[in-house]
Amino acid sequence: MLKRIHTQKLNFLPFSPYTTLETPPFRSTLPGFQELCSLVSTPSGGLDDLESSLKKCEVHLTPSIVVEVVNHCKEEAPTRRLLRFFTWSCKSLGSVLGDKDFNHAIRVFAERKDHRAVDILLANLCKDQRAMEPQTFSTVAEIFVKLGREGDALGIFKNLNLFKCAQDRITVTAIVNALCAKGYARRAEGVVYHHRDKISGIESCIYRSILYGWSMQGNVKETRRVLQEMKSKKITLDLYCFNTYLRCLCEHNLDNNPSGLVPEALNVFMEMRTYKIIPNSISYNVLLSCLGRTRRVKESLGILDTMRKSGCAPDWVTYYLITRVLYLTGRFGKGNQIVDTMIKEGIEPPAKFYYDLVGVLCGVERVNYALELFGCMKKSSGGDYGPVYDVLIPKLCRGGDFEKGRELWDEAERMGIPLRCSRDVLDPSITQVFQANRKENYLKPGDTIELNTQTSKGKQPVQITKKEIFHNRKKRRGKSKKKAAST
Numbered sequence: 081m082l083k084r085i086h087t088q089k090l091n092f093l094p095f096s097p098y099t100t101l102e103t104p105p106f107r108s109t110l111p112g113f114q115e116l117c118s119l120v121s122t123p124s125g126g127l128d129d130l131e132s133s134l135k136k137c138e139v140h141l142t143p144s145i146v147v148e149v150v151n152h153c154k155e156e157a158p159t160r161r162l163l164r165f166f167t168w169s170c171k172s173l174g175s176v177l178g179d180k181d182f183n184h185a186i187r188v189f190a191e192r193k194d195h196r197a198v199d200i201l202l203a204n205l206c207k208d209q210r211a212m213e214p215q216t217f218s219t220v221a222e223i224f225v226k227l228g229r230e231g232d233a234l235g236i237f238k239n240l241n242l243f244k245c246a247q248d249r250i251t252v253t254a255i256v257n258a259l260c261a262k263g264y265a266r267r268a269e270g271v272v273y274h275h276r277d278k279i280s281g282i283e284s285c286i287y288r289s290i291l292y293g294w295s296m297q298g299n300v301k302e303t304r305r306v307l308q309e310m311k312s313k314k315i316t317l318d319l320y321c322f323n324t325y326l327r328c329l330c331e332h333n334l335d336n337n338p339s340g341l342v343p344e345a346l347n348v349f350m351e352m353r354t355y356k357i358i359p360n361s362i363s364y365n366v367l368l369s370c371l372g373r374t375r376r377v378k379e380s381l382g383i384l385d386t387m388r389k390s391g392c393a394p395d396w397v398t399y400y401l402i403t404r405v406l407y408l409t410g411r412f413g414k415g416n417q418i419v420d421t422m423i424k425e426g427i428e429p430p431a432k433f434y435y436d437l438v439g440v441l442c443g444v445e446r447v448n449y450a451l452e453l454f455g456c457m458k459k460s461s462g463g464d465y466g467p468v469y470d471v472l473i474p475k476l477c478r479g480g481d482f483e484k485g486r487e488l489w490d491e492a493e494r495m496g497i498p499l500r501c502s503r504d505v506l507d508p509s510i511t512q513v514f515q516a517n518r519k520e521n522y523l524k525p526g527d528t529i530e531l532n533t534q535t536s537k538g539k540q541p542v543q544i545t546k547k548e549i550f551h552n553r554k555k556r557r558g559k560s561k562k563k564a565a566s567t
Contacts, residue, residue, distance in 0.1 A: 120149060147185075150184070212245040252279060260292050364386075431461055489503070
């Protein structure tokens with residue numbers, strides 16, 4: 081089955097002054113550049129051999145060449161060889177290599193997630209009394225928290241003075257965002273508590289990050305508390321804040337109180353309107369995602385009607401969630417009607433909409449409906465059919481319909497679509513056919529079944545009624561309860 085669309089996950093949009101690693105422009109015309117790149121990128125030989133080769137290399141080393149070699153080799157060269165080259169360059173150039181170039185190298189190794197290399201360079205940075213840039217701290221903190229080293233990230237933040245980096249609003253925001261992105265909201269609140277004087281003017285961004293952090297933990301109580309604090313501090317509550325809280329609430333109810341999904345979500349919608357905030361399609365899709373995971377079809381269709389009545393136009397994700405739960409619960413005709421309605425309304429979904437639903441239909445052994453949906457995709461979509469062919473062809477052949485599988489294979493070849501599945505699936509002598517067994521047996525009170533017990537030869541299978549099965553289960557449960565009570 082194709083990969084699920086994670087529609088219930090909201091985008092995290094905290095304030096961050098540094099989001100990407102800026103790479104200086106590439107210049108391959110520098111003298112000695114190609115020779116150094118070949119030495120660093122070649123995996124043969126040890127690190128000591130690399131350093132010996134670098135010493136023998138007759139290249140006039142400059143900071144520009146060092147930066148260009150690091151940028152060019154950061155993807156292809158082993159990080160240990162790249163680190164040895166950079167440390168050797170630092171020894172050779174000394175103070176000529178500027179702090180800016182040194183910080184850039186740290187960010188490169190951090191994005192390569194080589195925490196050992198980052199540790200070494202941070203120690204060298206502190207030893208050489210170089211200054212760490214706020215951008216470098218932001219990148220290092222983010223990577224360390226992602227790698228489960230949130231304690232080390234906090235340790236660097238507490239000792240930023242050793243790195244000649246100020247604890248200002250930029251660094252405070254960076255550590256708070258890094259912690260909250262992985263759900264460490266309590267630690268982030270500790271940072272905010274001790275640096276309240278440094279977040280003046282950016283309280284909204286800080287609290288939005290903390291709100292997201294608590295929602296990552298699924299802690300409805302703390303998420304609600306943060307909303308109330310924002311209200312008391314007169315911080316504007318926007319659609320993002322309420323959608324984050326709604327996601328946390330729905331995820332909590334999904335595990336603890338599925339029947340409360342719709343009522344409590346509608347209460348949140350009413351509260352949003354008191355702030356003159358209109359729920360959008362993301363708000364409804366969060367609820368529909370949780371309803372679909374509990375297979376609540378009636379409530380899902382009711383939410384779709386509520387959206388339309390409230391003036392919120394459903395998007396393709398909305399129709400995907402509704403159609404998916406209908407297919408999974410065996411309501412294939414109704415699901416097709418929803419897809420037709422979406423197309424009539426002029427909504428053109430991406431190819432992933434069809435990929436996933438075709439995978440769902442194949443998973444529930446309804447290949448005929450999958451073929452109908454694929455035909456609908458061909459009429460409305462612009463192309464990119466390869467993944468659907470890769471799902472349908474093996475499924476048809478394993479179901480015994482080799483003729484239709486060959487037809488789809490030839491069709492894909494005529495369209496010039498490269499397929500990932502092997503051509504061997506079209507060969508009946510290679511592909512094993514699995515027939516779906518949809519026969520369902522239900523016992524009536526007077527029916528009997530055979531127990532396939534391991535008896536000696538010649539003995540007849542034991543016949544037992546449904547009533548006897550019920551009483552035997554009841555006895556076993558009673559014995560297990562008495563045994564548990566005695567222990």
